[in-house]
Amino acid sequence: MASASPGGDLAALLARTALGERAAFAELYRAAGAKLFGFALRILTRRDLAEECLQEAFVSIWRHAGEFRPDRAQPMTWMTTIVRNRALDMLRAAPPEDGLGEEETMEQWAAADLGPLERAVASQEARALMRCLERLAPRQRQAIALGFFHGLAHEELARRLAQPLGTVKTWIRRGLQQLKNCLGEP
Amino acid sequence: MRYDDPALRSALAAEYALGTLRGAARRRFERLIAAHPSWRREVDRWQTRLAGMAETIPAVEPPPRLWRTIEARVPGSAADGLQRALRRWRGLALAATAAALILGTAVVLRPAPAPTGVALLSDAAARPGWVLTLQRRDGRAELQVRAAAPALPGPGQAYELWLLPGGGAAPVSLGLLPAAGARTVPLDAGQAAMLARARGLAVSLEPAGGSPTGQPTGPVVYQGRLDEV
Numbered sequence: 473m474a475s476a477s478p479g480g481d482l483a484a485l486l487a488r489t490a491l492g493e494r495a496a497f498a499e500l501y502r503a504a505g506a507k508l509f510g511f512a513l514r515i516l517t518r519r520d521l522a523e524e525c526l527q528e529a530f531v532s533i534w535r536h537a538g539e540f541r542p543d544r545a546q547p548m549t550w551m552t553t554i555v556r557n558r559a560l561d562m563l564r565a566a567p568p569e570d571g572l573g574e575e576e577t578m579e580q581w582a583a584a585d586l587g588p589l590e591r592a593v594a595s596q597e598a599r600a601l602m603r604c605l606e607r608l609a610p611r612q613r614q615a616i617a618l619g620f621f622h623g624l625a626h627e628e629l630a631r632r633l634a635q636p637l638g639t640v641k642t643w644i645r646r647g648l649q650q651l652k653n654c655l656g657e658p
Numbered sequence: 659m660r661y662d663d664p665a666l667r668s669a670l671a672a673e674y675a676l677g678t679l680r681g682a683a684r685r686r687f688e689r690l691i692a693a694h695p696s697w698r699r700e701v702d703r704w705q706t707r708l709a710g711m712a713e714t715i716p717a718v719e720p721p722p723r724l725w726r727t728i729e730a731r732v733p734g735s736a737a738d739g740l741q742r743a744l745r746r747w748r749g750l751a752l753a754a755t756a757a758a759l760i761l762g763t764a765v766v767l768r769p770a771p772a773p774t775g776v777a778l779l780s781d782a783a784a785r786p787g788w789v790l791t792l793q794r795r796d797g798r799a800e801l802q803v804r805a806a807a808p809a810l811p812g813p814g815q816a817y818e819l820w821l822l823p824g825g826g827a828a829p830v831s832l833g834l835l836p837a838a839g840a841r842t843v844p845l846d847a848g849q850a851a852m853l854a855r856a857r858g859l860a861v862s863l864e865p866a867g868g869s870p871t872g873q874p875t876g877p878v879v880y881q882g883r884l885d886e887v
Binding site for chain 1: 668669672673676677678680699702704705706707708709710711712713714715716717718719720721724725727728729731732782820822824826827828829858860862871873874875876877878881
């Protein structure tokens with residue numbers, strides 16, 4: 473999927489939002505709202521909760537736009553982190569009765585071929601991450617994805633993956649270390 | 659635990675960003691992030707790495723009513739904007755003291771008509787960048803801008819001053835700011851009226867020569883408000 477709004481544009485919109493300009497804020501929502509809504513929906517699985525999450529996240533973006541630092545993060549990463557934190561807080565406060573909807577996540581991320589997932593990403597950084605994730609053992613990758621999308625702690629991960637706690641902890645720790653080495657950054 | 663071990667630091671930052679670092683260990687780590695910028699940067703790097711996973715999730719168009727709800731919760735008046743800015747910029751009392759000191763010096767060194775307004779532009783840590791004094795005379799207005807101690811802009815960068823009209827309106831450029839020394843910015847009647855109404859001022863980091871779009875494109879690094887006397 474081609475990105476309609478490169479990071480530079482989003483950074484400028486955030487800068488103008490920080491100065492209280494509502495038109496820039498509206499444009500930011502138009503540019504990033506659907507992507508962030510899809511992400512919130514993936515975590516929370518219920519539309520009503522995802523709507524509440526996106527609403528709170530954008531009010532937070534309006535209030536804190538002045539704290540965004542382009543030398544520290546990409547604008548989309550910064551906003552994604554706000555949405556994710558809010559969604560995981562909501563998930564912990566009120567876990568859905570009918571499960572987390574993690575089956576899809578588990579299957580996709582444990583598959584030998586990450587191609588379908590990789591085709592969805594636009595940025596170079598995300599492509600590099602997908603290539604590196606593909607080099608992990610499927611179960612290791614799955615554990616990291618469950619942590620990322622569902623905010624599971626080690627104990628919950630161990631239960632859901634039916635593995636000893638120590639094994640899961642090792643998967644995560646080594647998996648993250650391998651990712652870092654593979655991405656080859658400082 | 660040896661917190662100065664870079665490998666351990668990276669491992670903790672990774673599990674913090676992923677969310678698997680929990681309980682007392684998470685709280686302890688949060689204190690370390692707050693105290694050590696290098697730890698904060700390591701968390702930033704991990705958040706950037708992991709955020710790529712979110713890109714695999716397809717976009718879903720939210721219902722139109724959602725934007726209307728968000729818009730209704732975002733303040734639109736100039737007063738709201740200023741209160742927001744005031745809350746955000748800590749240490750204003752300290753900054754005011756610095757303004758008085760610097761302004762005192764400026765007035766002594768340069769005999770000039772008494773200013774009708776003064777503003778201190780400071781950064782998020784309340785470090786002063788510029789002192790602005792406003793002169794209104796015979797229906798004309800000008801801003802005297804004096805660099806206090808702004809951080810030096812990077813090569814190819816410049817500071818640009820913006821007037822924030824408030825009420826959700828776009829910022830208005832008042833030109834580039836000197837990194838040292840002083841300059842005078844004449845205000846037209848429209849700018850002077852806007853400044854009297856809104857009083858909010860901000861400085862963004864722009865390419866040398868100023869914003870290519872006529873709107874701020876870089877981060878807002880200094881902010882302040884004009885107090886008319």
